[in-house]
Amino acid sequence: MIAGLGLLLGVVLGLLLQPQVPPSLQPYLPIAVVAALDAVFGALRAFLDGIFDDKVFVVSFVSNVLIAALIVYLGDKLGVGGQLSTGVIVVLGIRIFSNVAAIRRHLFHA
Amino acid sequence: MGLLNYITAHSLDEDYAHVSAQRTEGDRPVRPGSAALVVMLLFGLLVAIAGIRTAHNAPVSQTNHAELVTQIKARSAKVDARRRQIEAVQADIRTLQAQYSQATAEGQSLSTQLGRLGVRVGSVPVHGPGVRIVVDDAPNAPSARYRVQATDLQVLVNALWLSGAEAIAINGQAKSFGAEPERLTARSAIREAGSAITVDYRSLSAPYVITAIGNPNQLPARFADTRGGSTWFDLQAAFGLRFHMTSEESLTLPAAHRLSLHFATTPEKLR
Numbered sequence: 001m002i003a004g005l006g007l008l009l010g011v012v013l014g015l016l017l018q019p020q021v022p023p024s025l026q027p028y029l030p031i032a033v034v035a036a037l038d039a040v041f042g043a044l045r046a047f048l049d050g051i052f053d054d055k056v057f058v059v060s061f062v063s064n065v066l067i068a069a070l071i072v073y074l075g076d077k078l079g080v081g082g083q084l085s086t087g088v089i090v091v092l093g094i095r096i097f098s099n100v101a102a103i104r105r106h107l108f109h110a
Numbered sequence: 111m112g113l114l115n116y117i118t119a120h121s122l123d124e125d126y127a128h129v130s131a132q133r134t135e136g137d138r139p140v141r142p143g144s145a146a147l148v149v150m151l152l153f154g155l156l157v158a159i160a161g162i163r164t165a166h167n168a169p170v171s172q173t174n175h176a177e178l179v180t181q182i183k184a185r186s187a188k189v190d191a192r193r194r195q196i197e198a199v200q201a202d203i204r205t206l207q208a209q210y211s212q213a214t215a216e217g218q219s220l221s222t223q224l225g226r227l228g229v230r231v232g233s234v235p236v237h238g239p240g241v242r243i244v245v246d247d248a249p250n251a252p253s254a255r256y257r258v259q260a261t262d263l264q265v266l267v268n269a270l271w272l273s274g275a276e277a278i279a280i281n282g283q284a285k286s287f288g289a290e291p292e293r294l295t296a297r298s299a300i301r302e303a304g305s306a307i308t309v310d311y312r313s314l315s316a317p318y319v320i321t322a323i324g325n326p327n328q329l330p331a332r333f334a335d336t337r338g339g340s341t342w343f344d345l346q347a348a349f350g351l352r353f354h355m356t357s358e359e360s361l362t363l364p365a366a367h368r369l370s371l372h373f374a375t376t377p378e379k380l381r
Binding site for chain 1 (some may be wrong): 114117118121122123125126127129141142143144145147148149150152153154155156157158159160162163190278291
């Protein structure tokens with residue numbers, strides 16, 4: 001409940017304020033969103049599993065976003081930015097899918 | 111496939127299990143707190159920003175597309191215009207070429223006409239068959255009458271013209287200008303100058319070589335029929351002047367040196 005509230009608040013705030021992202025950070029925004037999505041689905045699954053923890057959620061969220069951005073940044077500097085982004089997206093995508101599958105099992109008992 | 115299996119198996123952060131294992135039974139209910147609220151707020155913000163950015167970029171690419179379309183249209187219109195221009199210029203070139211070839215055809219006929227006239231006038235060198243006549247003074251000539259006179263040469267040349275010679279040159283031993291034949295034109299003068307004979311103000315001395323281009327088979331016979339021819343036979347017989355005519359297959363006569371006109375001009379009507 002409180003998490004949904006936070007999400008709603010964040011979206012509304014973002015739409016209203018429309019904060020400007022520095023152009024140097026803009027390429028890492030989509031990958032950060034995907035990493036954050038992974039952390040959020042992981043947290044939801046943990047919540048349904050009954051093992052949710054605030055601190056772990058914060059740490060996993062921040063580290064996910066930072067590491068994903070860092071990997072892509074490093075790839076950009078090495079000239080393999082596109083390939084590394086693809087790798088990050090694939091790994092995160094698989095995680096998201098398996099987490100969502102676990103969540104679905106919890107919710108529908110199927 | 112070990113890596114994929116690993117990723118699928120460990121899709122949930124192990125920290126959750128780790129922390130919950132450390133937690134003692136029934137310690138406190140697992141409820142998301144204010145930290146989760148802040149993180150979710152952050153997530154929402156991130157999603158909103160990313161969405162706005164993508165939405166911003168889409169119209170940009172749309173306008174880019176529209177811009178490109180208009181550019182393509184403008185450029186292809188320009189290409190069409192250029193193509194039409196090329197066609198027009200090519201048509202111009204064709205007409206100009208036609209005019210040019212016509213002009214050159216006229217020019218060619220003019221230049222051939224000029225060449226033909228030049229042969230007659232003496233402004234161009236000529237080549238062809240003809241006769242060579244060598245005349246000389248009588249050996250040990252006692253008086254001027256036993257030498258070849260300018261009038262004798264005049265008679266000889268006039269007789270050659272009368273016999274059908276088309277071009278005549280006199281090649282005496284030129285004293286001043288080297289041994290180049292002197293082409294005779296309508297304005298050429300053969301004169302007596304002291305003891306020498308001058309042709310167009312160039313002194314000649316015996317033996318005189320007269321080359322004439324014409325029909326080598328007819329020229330000697332027709333020459334003999336003329337009054338000049340009979341005069342020369344008389345000169346041969348009476349004074350012992352030497353006269354020798356040979357037919358030549360190939361003669362080359364140079365162009366005349368002087369052709370300038372000082373007074374005669376083309377009438378206004380014919381220009």
